[in-house]
Amino acid sequence: MLRIKLNELAKGNDNGLLQTEVWKWDGIGWNEYVPQQEEDFIRADDDLFVTIPAEAGLYRVDYYIKPLEPLQFLDEAEVSGLRAEVLHPAPFKTKEGTLWGYINNEGRTAIEPRYEYAEDFQENGLAIVQRKNSSGLIDSSGREKVKPIYSFISPFAEGRAVVSDAKGYTLIDEKGREVTAARYDYLNSLHEGRALFSRQSTTAGGSRYGYIDAQGKEVLPAVYLDAGDFMNGTALVKAAEGEYALIDLNGAVLHTYKHPFVGNPGDGLLAYQETENGKYGYLNLDGSVAVKPQFTSALPFSEGRAVINTAEDYGNAYGLIDKQGKPIIPATYYEVQQLGENRVALGTPVYADQPYRGSRYVIADAVTGRVLSNHPLLGVNNYQHGLASVYDAKDTYFIDKSGKKASQPPVIAGSGTLSFSGSLIRADIDQRTAYYDRRGKQVWRQNGVIPLRPPYSVLEKKYKPNRDYLVYYPVIEGIADIEVSKTVNSRLRSLSKAEGIGSGGIAQDFSYTGDFAVEFFRKNLLVLELSGYNYPFGAAHGMPTMLYEHVNLRSGRFYTLSDLFKPGSRYVEKLSEIVGKQIANDPQYSYVFPDTYKGITADQPFYVDEEALYLYFAPYEIAPYAAGFPTFRIPYAEIMGLISTEGDFWQSFH
Structure with a gap:
């Protein structure tokens, strides 16, 4: 490791902050930002250092003085509606796992953490929360207005929310009353008093679409092959193969379009194909041609402009056109994102020969096509009130409409999003x-210490050697023996994969995220869940991993499945039989591949809690990827004859 002293650079610059960045050459350019973690960026006795990793390569250190800009604040008119108390959803790490509650504007807990997930409060004073994998509604005092009985609840729109359960979809009002007599295969939110639904046709086969009103009445029957939401009093429906229509709220046909494909209207224009699998152009609402077919894909118009693609063979050559089809931004970009407020993000691959690894973006004026800022951004969100949340290789922050860093704080190291919440x-x-x-003052942050009981706690540590690798791993504090403590925590760090990764770049062909949670704690036994997700760049999906480590806090011992049972017991045979019966008889396991289950192994992945033993399998092992980790609960009462109740494992939590 090379440490460079920066004191001389900072002298005489009292009106600004010394900013430093370390970059590594990746063979193409200076594209790899080298994070300066806390232990590598040291200020002691007025000395300031920056460090270069002990890894072969070409490195560059940039430094500059950033002026102390005046803070940007909303004026009195803008904040007049923000002074009322607003509650904000917040996740807390606890010994029962990560639970969500709500904080107030001062960062104090207003509703205790007890939910698996919690969303923002809506204008009607209700918030969607989850408990036991089901969704319900609460008010700002934390009282349940709708019990958590649904698998899904959408945000309210026009006084109604879409909910679903095992029977299908329906609408509820703000008192939680279901307003439809029937359940639907699909149901969308209300738009202009109409909600799109679908049901299986008993005569023609396949799904058919129709519309209900706010009272749940089917005002337009399910006769359409496809349909969109109402907007400005009209909706596009597919009446038959090769025939689309624009209808009003009562179902009257305003215009008919006989083409293989017609897209939803935007700014009075509709994307269409003149021939099957042909090029895309745009129609006026009356069906006349506005822009002749010439694009390989065409998105809806917004703010008088549309994103189009001209590349053949599913390539990427995106640009921006006006309503006459004239180019505003040439079709040469890998991505073009409309951000609202007359701004667009233009994306080019970070690695030209591996475009699937993501883009770097610049901001452009959507009216003139002029690029406003060439600073490369790695993530961009839509504009709202003149600001957009972005992140680059180093920080997350707001930009203004000039495309440059806004004076509105905060600026935070890392990748993510900023959003206004009251x-x-x-x-x-x-x-x-x-x-x-x-x-820009921090009023609350997610806790990094999980109290267990004195003297024990679990400390969260972060390992992020590059932007494609992020792990949060546990450190157990309070183990009396120092050497045992070091051994335990070293093993947990290794199992969490929080070591041995370089600075990333083109040589790293995957991304990885890892995290942990306390699954169970009782007496001397701590059960930690170590989760991970490895995504090979360009793959259809990544592969999740999950480990449960059972640690005795007094001895530092890590328990295995066999430690729970009497020596010589035939626990593998008995547990295999129990799991086999659950697969055969319990409908919830109908997804298990036929004939794939052959029993458990002696070291089968497992975890325990106060009442039961849980055995689980990895994705694809006995079931489809979408099934996740098939898990089987076995109450201790079923296997007490096999359990070593005097053994160290059992005694650690009894």
Whole structure:
């Protein structure tokens, strides 16, 4: 490791902050940002250092003095509606796992953490929360207004929310009353008093679409092959193969379009194909041609402009056109994102020969096509009130409409998003949540210490050697024997994969995220869940991993499945039989591949709690990927004859 002293650079610069960045050459350019973690960026006795990793390569250190800019604040008119108390959803790490509650504007807990997930409060004073994998509604006092009985609840729109359960989809009002007599295969939110639904046709086969009103009445029957939401009093429906129509709220046909494909209207134009698998152009609402077919894909118009693609063979050559089809931004970009407020993000691959690894973006004026800022961004969100949340290789922050860093704080190291939440700013950075006031002062952040009982606690540590590798791993504090403590925590760090990764770049062909949670704690036994997700760049999906480590806090011993049972017991045979019966008789395991289950192994992945033993399998092992980790609960009462109740494992939590 090379440490460079920076004191001389900072002298005489009292009106600004010394900013430093370390970059590594990746064979193409200076594209790899080298993070300066806390232990590598040291200020002691007025000495300031920056460090270069002990890894072969070409490195560059940039430094500059950033002026102390005046803070940007909303004026009195803008904040007048923000002074009322607003509650904000916040995740807490606890010994029962990560639970969500709500904080107030001062960062104090207003509703205790007890939910598996919690969303923002809506204008009607209700918030969607989850308990036991089901969704319900609460008010700002934390009282349940709708019990958590649904698998899904959408945000309210026009006084109604879409909910679903095992029977299908329906609408509820703000008192939680279901307003439809029937359940539907699909149901969308209300738009202009109409909600799109679908049901299986008993005569023609396949799904058919129709519309219900706010009272749940089917005002337009399910006769359409496809349909969209109402907007400005009209909706596009597919009446038959090769025939689309624009209808009004009562179902009257306003215009008919006989083409193989017609897309939803935007700004009075509709994308269409003149021939099957042909090029795309745009129609006026009356069916006349506005822009002749010439594009390989065409998105809906917004703010008078549309994103189009001209590349053949599913390539990427995106640009921006006006309503006459004239190019505003040439079709040469890998990505073009409309951000609202007359701004677009233009994306080019970070690695030209591996475009699937993501883009770097610059901001352009959507009216003139002029690039406003060439600073490369790695993530961009839509504009709202003149600001957009972005992140680059180093920080997450707001940009203004010039495309440059805004004076509105905060600026936070890491990758993520900033969003306004009442009078606060919510920061979701590197998979952790914090809140800041409008001056950039942090008022709350997710806790990094999980108290167990004195003297034990679990400390969260972060390992992020590069932007494609992020792990939060546990450190157990309070183990009396120092050497045992070191051994335990070294093993946990290794199992969490929080070591041995370089600075990333083109040589690293995957991304990885890891995290942990306390699954169970009782007496001397701590059960930690270590989860991970490995995504090979370019793959259809990544592969999740999950380990449960059972640690005796007094001895530092890690328990295995066999430690739970009497020596010589035939626990593998008995547990295999129990799991086999559950697969055969319990409908919830109908997804298990036929004839794939052959029994468990002696070291089968497992975890325990107060009442039962849980055995689980990895994705694809006995079931489809979508099934996740098939898990089987075995109450201790079923296997007490096999358990070594005098053994160290059992006694650690009894």
